Amino acid sequence: xxxxxxxxxPIISLTGNNLLWILEPLRDAxxxxxxxxxxxxxxxxxxxxxMKRFKFEAYQVRQQLxxxxxxxxxxxxxxxxxxxxxLLANNIFSSRGQPLRICQRGExxxxxxxxxxxASAVVMDERxxxxxxxxxxxxxxxxxxxxxxxxxxxxxxxxxIVTTCKNISIIRSVELATIAYERGLLDKYLSRKSSAxxxxxxxxxxxxxxxxxxxxxxxDEINEILRIEK
Amino acid sequence: xxxxxxxxxxxxxxxxxxxxxxxxxxxxAALSDRAIELAAVFHDEDALGIALVTYAFGKLVSRGGxxxxxxxxxxxxxxxxxxxxxDDNSAYKKSIQRLTRHIQMVDNKINLxxxxxxxxxxxxxxxxxxxxxxxxxxxxxxxxxSQWELARYVGxxxxxxxxxxxxxxxxxxxxxxxGLFT
Numbered sequence: 107x108x109x110x111x112x113x114x115x116p117i118i119s120l121t122g123n124n125l126l127w128i129l130e131p132l133r134d135a136x137x138x139x140x141x142x143x144x145x146x147x148x149x150x151x152x153x154x155x156x157m158k159r160f161k162f163e164a165y166q167v168r169q170q171l172x173x174x175x176x177x178x179x180x181x182x183x184x185x186x187x188x189x190x191x192x193l194l195a196n197n198i199f200s201s202r203g204q205p206l207r208i209c210q211r212g213e214x215x216x217x218x219x220x221x222x223x224x225a226s227a228v229v230m231d232e233r234x235x236x237x238x239x240x241x242x243x244x245x246x247x248x249x250x251x252x253x254x255x256x257x258x259x260x261x262x263x264x265x266x267i268v269t270t271c272k273n274i275s276i277i278r279s280v281e282l283a284t285i286a287y288e289r290g291l292l293d294k295y296l297s298r299k300s301s302a303x304x305x306x307x308x309x310x311x312x313x314x315x316x317x318x319x320x321x322x323x324x325x326d327e328i329n330e331i332l333r334i335e336k
Numbered sequence: 337x338x339x340x341x342x343x344x345x346x347x348x349x350x351x352x353x354x355x356x357x358x359x360x361x362x363x364x365a366a367l368s369d370r371a372i373e374l375a376a377v378f379h380d381e382d383a384l385g386i387a388l389v390t391y392a393f394g395k396l397v398s399r400g401g402x403x404x405x406x407x408x409x410x411x412x413x414x415x416x417x418x419x420x421x422x423d424d425n426s427a428y429k430k431s432i433q434r435l436t437r438h439i440q441m442v443d444n445k446i447n448l449x450x451x452x453x454x455x456x457x458x459x460x461x462x463x464x465x466x467x468x469x470x471x472x473x474x475x476x477x478x479x480x481x482s483q484w485e486l487a488r489y490v491g492x493x494x495x496x497x498x499x500x501x502x503x504x505x506x507x508x509x510x511x512x513x514x515g516l517f518t
Contacts, residue, residue, distance in 0.1 A: 110516065115472060118487045135517040149473070149483055160484040202340070210473030226516055233501050234471040240503035248501070249469045276504075281513035289517070317496075320472065320487030324496040330506040 108138025109223045112176065113216040114146045115231035115320055116279035121163050122319040125312070128286040130175045135289065141223065143188070143215035144180045147171075179219055187218035194267045195238050199249055200258045206249065209235055220274050227275040229282060233322035239271040280323045283312050284331055302336075309335055337382050337425060344374050345386055349417045352390050356397065356410055364394030373468070385432055392439060408438055466490045 120126045133140050142150075151171070154164040170176045191214040196207040213235040220228045230236055237245050242264040249257045286292055287309045295308055313328045337345070348367050355363035371387035393409070412435040419427035466475050472490060476483045 114483050115487065118484055119491075122484075122488065132517060137518065149476075154482060154484060157482075160482060163484060206469075208469060208474055209471045210477050212473045213471055227512060232471050232473065233496075234469060234474075237501045237503055244501055244503060245469055275512045277509055277513045277516075281509055284510060285513050285517055288514075318488070318491040320491040322496055322501075324502075327496075327502070327506045331510065334507060334510060 108136065109141050109219075109225040110136060110138060111141045111143070111216050111220045111223070111225045111228045112146065113228065113230040113232060113235075114149045114212055115322075116229045116282065117142070117146075117150055117167055117176075118163075119231060119279045119316050119319040119321045120282070121166055123312070123315045125283065125286075125316075126166055126170060128282070128291050129170060130173075131289070131291055132282065132286065133175050136226075138226065140176050141179045141219055141225070142171075142176055143184055143212070143219045144178065145188070145212040145215045147178050147180075149212055179223075181222070183222055184215055184218045187222060188215035191217055191267065191270065194263050194270070195235070198238065198242055198260050198263045198267070199246065200260070201249070201256070206257075208245070208249075209238060217271055217274060221271070224273075227277050229279065230276050231278050231321040231323075236276050236322070238267060239274060239276065240268075242268065278323060279316050279321045280313050280328070280331065283316050284309070284335065287312065287335070306332060306336065337420075341374060341383055342420060342423075344370070345383060346417060346420050348374075348386055348390065349413055349420070352393065353410055353413050353417070356393055356406060356413070359397040359406075361394045361398035364390050364397065368394060382429075382432075385436070389432070389435060389439070409435060412438060 117126070120128065129140060151164045151168050154160040155168070167176070171178060188211055192209060192211055195209040195214065197205050199206045199208065213230070213232055216228050216230060217235070217239065219225065234245065243259065246257055246259050283292075292308060292312060296304060300308075310328070310332055313323070313331060317323050317328065348371050352364065352367050354360075355367065368387045368391035371383050371390060374383040374387075397406075412431055416428055416431035416435065419425075419431055466472060466486070472483055472486055476486050
């Protein structure tokens with residue numbers, strides 16, 4: 107069965123923009139399962155359910171699990187591989203002899219699920235983790251700029267994580283939103299006689315809404331998407 | 337507390353005292369930034385606590401604080417410095433706890449104000465850590481805040497523009513996405 111794995115960020119971003127509903131028709135078009143790992147479930151559902159803030163958001167996400175749009179995967183193998191990936195990721199860079207712990211378990215578990223289930227892709231907005239998987243050397247410059255210190259890179263750890271994750275494809279919530287737009291799912295927000303300009307404006311508004319809720323996408327990238335979609 | 341962290345915290349607290357006395361909000365903000373860098377590198381909660389406290393002080397003085405609330409805080413800061421310099425971690429932690437409680441309890445209105453400041457400080461510092469190259473989840477975990485809370489804040493930063501990390505083109509990523517849905 108085909109699977110698409112979700113990290114916390116895209117679900118948070120979609121929920122925050124009243125767009126969580128697009129997951130069901132997208133899941134149908136995907137003809138597979140949308141998975142979330144245990145740590146993601148804890149972060150976006152279990153933990154906020156016992157607090158006041160974001161409790162309603164947690165209810166909304168939980169509903170998606172209850173109707174089967176999202177499926178929780180709670181597996182010891184995921185936790186084990188997640189820990190191994192976390193150890194690798196957090197030993198790539200160091201400053202003053204201390205490793206920089208730049209990633210967290212939830213993100214690594216999403217990658218672990220993807221590897222173990224041979225997932226079609228991971229939906230992840232988190233740019234640091236994406237970069238660790240796709241091109242870890244790019245991070246060194248940013249870390250150096252910020253820490254004002256020599257940042258050392260463990261090339262072996264970097265290569266190992268890239269190799270381990272080589273079959274993982276990553277897309278973001280902006281790509282999901284764009285697919286929803288392409289498939290006409292967002293047409294209900296248009297007036298009856300919408301011009302091409304208004305359609306483009308709608309897409310622009312959705313992409314910015316997703317960006318402002320934490321999706322790692324630049325203004326240039328949004329403009330590029332709009333150009334592609336014209 | 338690690339030796340390297342201790343020596344840095346002593347330095348930060350020692351500089352915070354005259355900055356607070358002279359109500360120099362810029363200096364306090366700079367000290368807070370130093371403390372957050374320390375916390376980020378060493379994942380040290382004590383350094384993080386100092387970052388929050390100095391940030392809160394900076395906000396207080398920039399908004400105009402009265403003499404009365406500041407004097408006891410300055411005294412507690414000095415006590416913390418003395419304790420840390422004497423390698424008395426227990427006394428140091430007690431001083432910081434008393435300082436934090438004092439900030440929260442000075443006045444009902446100020447108490448509410450400071451609650452907001454302390455909360456904003458945590459979020460603000462979270463976004464600074466994010467800009468430092470840490471993942472959202474790592475920042476949320478370090479500061480004990482929710483990713484729900486942090487997402488909205490970092491979404492309003494310009495880090496994607498100032499520190500672009502384009503590992504794959506938009507076109508390629510969109511092509512991957514299109515291939516998933518029939």
